[in-house]
Amino acid sequence: GNSVTQMEGPVTLSEEAFLTINCTYTATGYPSLFWYVQYPGEGLQLLLKATKADDKGSNKGFEATYRKETTSFHLEKGSVQVSDSAVYFCAREERGSARQLTFGSGTQLTVLP
Amino acid sequence: NAGVTQTPKFRVLKTGQSMTLLCAQDMNHEYMYWYRQDPGMGLRLIHYSVGEGTTAKGEVPDGYNVSRLKKQNFLLGLESAAPSQTSVYFCASSVPTGLGTEAFFGQGTRLTVV
Numbered sequence: 001g002n003s004v005t006q007m008e009g010p011v012t013l014s015e016e017a018f019l020t021i022n023c024t025y026t027a028t029g030y031p032s033l034f035w036y037v038q039y040p041g042e043g044l045q046l047l048l049k050a051t052k053a054d055d056k057g058s059n060k061g062f063e064a065t066y067r068k069e070t071t072s073f074h075l076e077k078g079s080v081q082v083s084d085s086a087v088y089f090c091a092r093e094e095r096g097s098a099r100q101l102t103f104g105s106g107t108q109l110t111v112l113p
Numbered sequence: 114n115a116g117v118t119q120t121p122k123f124r125v126l127k128t129g130q131s132m133t134l135l136c137a138q139d140m141n142h143e144y145m146y147w148y149r150q151d152p153g154m155g156l157r158l159i160h161y162s163v164g165e166g167t168t169a170k171g172e173v174p175d176g177y178n179v180s181r182l183k184k185q186n187f188l189l190g191l192e193s194a195a196p197s198q199t200s201v202y203f204c205a206s207s208v209p210t211g212l213g214t215e216a217f218f219g220q221g222t223r224l225t226v227v
Binding site: 004006032034041042043044045046049050051052089093098099100101102103104105106 | 117144146148153154155156157158161163169171203205207209211212213214215216217218219220221
């Protein structure tokens with residue numbers, strides 16, 4: 001079936017460090033891909049997305065490129081801040097009528113000052 | 114703007130009790146979803162609805178029922194709660210606008226079944 005495999009956490013970084021969180025997906029069709037972020041005590045919110053191969057999604061200094069050849073959508077940020085501490089979820093959108101999302105297991109990121 | 118509102122935010126149930134979780138959205142979205150979030154498993158889809166009066170099963174529907182009598186509300190029911198249903202429940206809504214539809218999430222309901 002369709003699945004999303006995400007790098008296990010937790011990840012702890014110092015402020016201004018480089019961040020990579022790996023995400024791969026099963027190559028059934030051509031799904032749209034997303035990164036959602038969940039701050040403590042809140043629901044998920046969209047961070048960025050890409051809808052076709054070679055698209056790059058970006059927002060708040062985060063980037064991810066839709067790589068069809070490696071079925072990957074890795075999240076990167078050049079210089080993390082304490083305020084980036086959150087749980088990050090990679091997700092794919094199913095192309096059926098309901099557009100439901102299939103999520104990875106989530107990666108907890110803690111950024112230390 | 115309220116967005117997606119879930120009620121209640123916290124609840125403790127005894128095994129065998131029933132309850133209903135309410136999700137309300139004020140964005141006129143057609144699609145609504147119920148997910149559960151468990152440690153190390155991400156979010157898994159319980160049930161969903163593509164419009165008023167319609168519902169369908171997701172990945173983990175057993176033990177839950179849903180209703181969508183009004184477009185803005187999506188109710189999740191537990192008829193006889195079990196400890197395995199201890200989880201954080203999230204409601205989401207969306208309106209498909211081509212590829213890459215953004216889903217909007219509520220703040221979650223933390224349910225403990227003892």
